[in-house]
Amino acid sequence: MNLGLAIREALESVSANKLRAALTILGIVIGVAAVIAMLAVGAGAQDTILGSISGIGTNLLFVFQGNLQQDVRNEQPITMADVSAMRDEFQAPHIQAVAPIVRGVANASFSGESTSPEIFGVTPEFELVRNYTLIEGSFITDDNVNGLASVALLGPEVADKLFGRRELITGETIRIEGQPFRVIGILEPKGGGSFGSQDNVILVPLTTARVRLLDRERDHVDVAYVQAINAESVPIVTEEISQILRTRHRSKLGEDDFTVYTQEDILSVAGTITNVLTVFLGGIAAISLLVGGIGIMNIMLVSVTERTKEIGLRKAVGATKKDILIQFLTESSLLSLIGGIIGIIFGWLISFAVGRIASASGTPFTPNVSLNAVLLATIFSTAVGLFFGIYPASRAANLQPVEALRYE
């Protein structure tokens, strides 16, 4: 018996029991729709997160104390002297700029309003390295840094919270940890980042932050932001920084007491995390597909029992085991294939709706229904039908004609 005929017979017998077929298909529809939607949401989240990380700048490196891979004794902190060495054109020709930073959280208040943004102690290079622009005022100068000036630049979110506006704030005096700071400018919004808001910050001179706000030891730096002259030279810069710091810290070979982190490292970590997220979501959705498959098996078993006599008759007129097996497998795969196709449409609709809801609530985020996910869902759902059809079909195929014919 050829496949076209088998499919026609399967369609006939499926349509003979429309409600039952519809309910069976529903299980697969839900499973496939869930898989498609979850994979799409996962892929969309990945795109958004990786996009916003790339937005920070691909030629940026971060240098901080400590080794994440192994324990190293006598860790030495990154100091201003290290920073000066990295700025040396002869030792590190591929470094464009180095911005030393101390960072922490502090309370800021103005006439009864208060907020706890992140405080960055920075030098003038920070403006260049992070590519900040200002709504008004001017950036922190070397004079501010050298003179431990009590001046501050406010991020737009901080300005919103303390003043309820983003303009005409320069010259006002706010209090940070109770100490008065004069506002010298407002930062342009940088938009939502995935690592907390980049706009909920206050920038103060490095020295002022170290002494008055964050209580760091003299000359110590939490992080150095290093800008390479271009994206291609990032690996060379990594090597240059490592050379300088190894010499200066006299660290043993293979026991670096510092870490150089590049955008690429962060991207790959974030990529790994979002991949795990996608697999996790997809896995949960796959469970519902499995449940749908069990539904198919259940209904096929009922169908085999109901049609015992029909199977006996088919065998009496010459159907071989293979013929019967193909008949029932075609039927179960057909059920799950139909469910898969409807499920793909539903899944696409769901992810479209998720995207709309996300952008309505202010997070621009586009779920991504990939062709791979569609193919995967189609193949997987048909495979589920085949797999869960095997047992009922082989039961049908192995019925003895005499007993099947006698069955009432």
Place this chain on the structure above:
Amino acid sequence: MTKKKDVILTSGIEKVYRLGEVEVNALCGVSVNIKQGEVVSIMGPSGSGKSTLMNIIGCLDRPSAGEYFLDGEMVSNMSDDQLAVIRNKKVGFVFQNFNLLSRSSALLNVELPLRYAGVTEGRRERAIKALESVGLGDRVNHKPTELSGGQQQRVAMARAVVNNPAIIMADEPTGNLDSKSGEEIMKLLLNMNKEYGTTLIIVTHDQKISDRTQRVIRLYDGLVVAQ
């Protein structure tokens, strides 16, 4: 009478059923031979083993012991799938309760053996011809539920002969029909035997039917008592 070959030849067929711990001997050494073109009825009280014998002769079941040759082929030790092919090619069945596929039209029911035989060319035409030969040329696309009992049995007969089998096995073919339709069916069956020389084996309780066959095989307690 010219010497015709045996289309069915069994020697010492036994069949043992196992019902839990108890073994039941349904057939205890049955040897029959039926010649090509013969019309034979198998009779016997219930429990005599006539259904078991019919199942074995129709290749639906295998004997526990003994040998069975159908149309010159030894079929008593064939596998399930080999038996399926034999049934398809050599045996046509007519059952008491018709056993038609209720969802399919008369035509598709008659086509079924051809489908399993892998016939693609002229399948439809052969099925229509078979339906015409039983007088149902105008009911080709009717479903079994739209046909009377006699008509349904005629569809079953068209299905039985569509593959030109060597033997037709009819199991109480008139048992579910009124006397008028039963008579029509009997006439058709005997007619097929006359026209195509198909061997006809009828299992029945009915003395009136067995009177019309050339020979009666009587079974009692798993043994042939007359043939």
